[in-house]
Amino acid sequence: MNFEEKTLSRQEIFKGHIFTVAVDEVELPNGLGQAQRELVFHKGAVATLAITPDGKLLLVKQYRKAIERVSLEIPAGKLEVGEAGSEEAAALRELEEETGYTTDKLELLYDFYSAIGFCNERIRLYLAENLIKVENPREQDADETIELIEMTLEEAKTAIQSGDICDAKTIMGIQYYELMRGDRHGQAFTNR
């Protein structure tokens, strides 16, 4: 079966700092005709499941304008221009800025698209275990107000139930941590 949708034309709608929006006219496979695809292009992001020496997760409390509320998330940030291929460095930068920690052991857990139906945002999710306190950490972005919170796995699971934790990458990280704790040798989900 043929799946590919050939691009017949692209109309660029918006070129922002965070993402670009386009509408493609595509030719459907198997003689199904034509269709429009509304698309959001994003430079990608990194996120880190950071575990303290006593087994707690580092979470960041921040306001999310898209949902008009505060959310608790694992440390994360967008790739900056020219950072493709330097995702580990970006993850370390965001970890330091948001938590004041760095690590000498960063492990890629998952490499995925956040909203594959219309957006190409690709997120690398890392595990950081050997956390090292940074003396004078790089400062966070000037437009970010954040609060650092440590949680046990049980507390984090309760926060999912209450909705305080409500984003995909953070839930993925917490599930990974639960799988890891149950079966550390498994490394079942490590990809690439």
Place this chain on the structure above:
Amino acid sequence: MNFEEKTLSRQEIFKGHIFTVAVDEVELPNGLGQAQRELVFHKGAVATLAITPDGKLLLVKQYRKAIERVSLEIPAGKLEVGEAGSEEAAALRELEEETGYTTDKLELLYDFYSAIGFCNERIRLYLAENLIKVENPREQDADETIELIEMTLEEAKTAIQSGDICDAKTIMGIQYYELMRGDRHGQAFTNR
């Protein structure tokens, strides 16, 4: 600490069939000044982790224009106009259209935002266990070419490693299934 970002003005950039784009001018908390927020508004979606009687996962192969490649995902679909509050019905519709199955037992696993940094797409992820074959299932959307694939948990984990499975909701579902199989009584992650 105050986190809220007050909206000073909103410029609507694009009103599409799938999403709307706006740029907000916001007043940052704590006297940090003003900033712009680029936002994507989406009606929301449903997804279903569907398990066959012999313990396999139902996956759908389809082309994703945003990443210009084929992807393997759990059955999912957008909420249609007026479906807010009828997410279970939407999940059953998408399950039937994409797989030919329905169920008399749908359980909400997670309720999350896919790309919280800039987008309000909210996904309800369900578990469907008692699958029932539908005699004459509702047809899938005219612009969709899909292929139904059954995979064991181990095969699905291999597909994550190879990148054939590369989207957040599907990886979340597979993680949940592994946790569930390891500790069925736990129901640890069920929320709301």
